[in-house]
Amino acid sequence: MFDNLSNRIDRAIKNLKGEGSISEINVASTVKEIRRALLEADVNFKVAKEITNEIREQALGENILIDVKPGQLFTKIVSDKLTELMGGEMTPFSPQGSPATVLISGLQGSGKTTFTGKLGARLKKQGQQVLLVAADVYRPAAIDQLETLGEQIGVEVYTERENKNPVSIAENAVKHAKTNGKSIVVVDTAGRLAVDEQMMNEIEAVKKAINPSETLFVVDSMTGQDAVNTAKAFNDRLDFDGVVLTKLDGDTRGGAALSIRRVVEKPIKFISTGEKLDNTLDEFHPDRMAQRILGMGDVISLVERA
């Protein structure tokens, strides 16, 4: 049902040709098509507007009006632009400290606990002494969930079932890690809404208490327009170090990722592509994500056809 970008550009360009003369107004209508394609991929409205304005400037600057193959030039400009926006190169995840500490944050159901398990498995494979911490005291069976994952991957999980204070649980866990020779601690927290003042205060307090080496923000890649607001609100409170994109094994375009990257200016560090803990956590590749957002496989072939 969703038209991909190459079709849109093709169509828009045909219109250009049909009219005989290529004008700035025609370019504007092509840019509008691109904007709609971005919006359908869940790129934030404001971000889409900004990006397409930049694309228009660039297209006009490169004098697309007199180019013999304006469609291809246009397509290339768009493709390059998005890749650039996704962030030039990969930013490695390498938390420092002894033990190093990682704080996991995000909305309800975004995939924090599952990611905590995945990260634990990965760190263990790298030879680290890992401690996972169950600091979600709200969700029914949240502690059991993390314990189950810990068992699956053979990593210790720190719990305090009677303690309802995530701050002291996290602090105690770090102490426990120190006395037990752990090299890295990963703290899972409850899901929370950015507008929930009390819950945002809570995670801020956890952060203050343990001063984590890395704070990660976990976001569902299917999120729509609100992703940017949420990411911004979490970043304002936590000044997180990186983003984890989950559920990319689905068929979402993932335009929210681009929007977060642009607005919050924090790197995407991991992508998660499945419910199983093994081999479903990957590094983030900006170019692939840019292509995914626009269904760009076709766009590239369009350029190559030239």
Place this chain on the structure above:
Amino acid sequence: EKSRGSIFDKITKAVAGKSKVDDDVLDNLEEILVTSDVGVETTLKIIDRIEARVEKDKYVDAQELNQILHEEIASLLDENKSEDVDGFSIPEGIEGPYVMLVVGVNGVGKTTTIGKLSAKFKAKGYKVVLGAADTFRAAAVDQLKLWGERTGVEVVAKGMNVDPSSVAFEAVKKGVDSNADIIIVDTAGRLHNKVNLMNELSKIKRSMQKVAPGVPHDVILVLDGSTGQNAQNQAREFMKATEVSGLAITKLDGTAKGGVVIGISDEFKIPVKYIGVGEGVDHLQAFRKMEFVESLFGGRDATKTN
């Protein structure tokens, strides 16, 4: 906070001193709808309809335009056929227990919604049985059991890693044998593009029908209110795999507007039955069309001038 401003303010501003719906008004409207995740296609459809209406009715002022806007958007939301006033009763003409199956992608709020539903039904004096047929996600059975304890409702479970169909079968059987009024079966989250997992739903349904033909009476697809355009794909694929008869939209207590549901309800003719507005047991409401449309526009009565 621009996007949360009242639409009426915006419309008033946009039409001030004008005698027709011009590009400013339409651009404004487009922004409001798209930033609520309504999606480009549905937004354009709404705009077309408004233009046609205005053409026909010869619109005069902002107040009227505002009214038209609400009506047109509401008309895209499929009507809930049941006469039920509060949304939490058993549909007419069902013999034996009323059986619901709850489905959706990962982490949207299926289990929580079932917990809340069971409380609502219990409070009305119905006898409820829950089936823990998510035997895959870590501690999923524990989670549902805790909800059962919380609401005082029986949970049929056979543990983790057993065939979900057999749990669904047992749950329906238990409900029928014990003269329950309502049976609600939880399922594991599954991404709609995973063929095997989607086929599993048909199998679950067939096994339920071995106990009572004609069940489930309702299949509720749970959508996360912060999901973007991917929710369209989710609805399409779940519709194909199983006869979805109603939607539940969760997490509307955040800033996300859940606008994507408008296009879905229109395209697939499925009514929205419930909305989730929090993590607590009381945070479930029957869907009210006009309230939803209002909240899309910033939560205030848009027909009042001040």
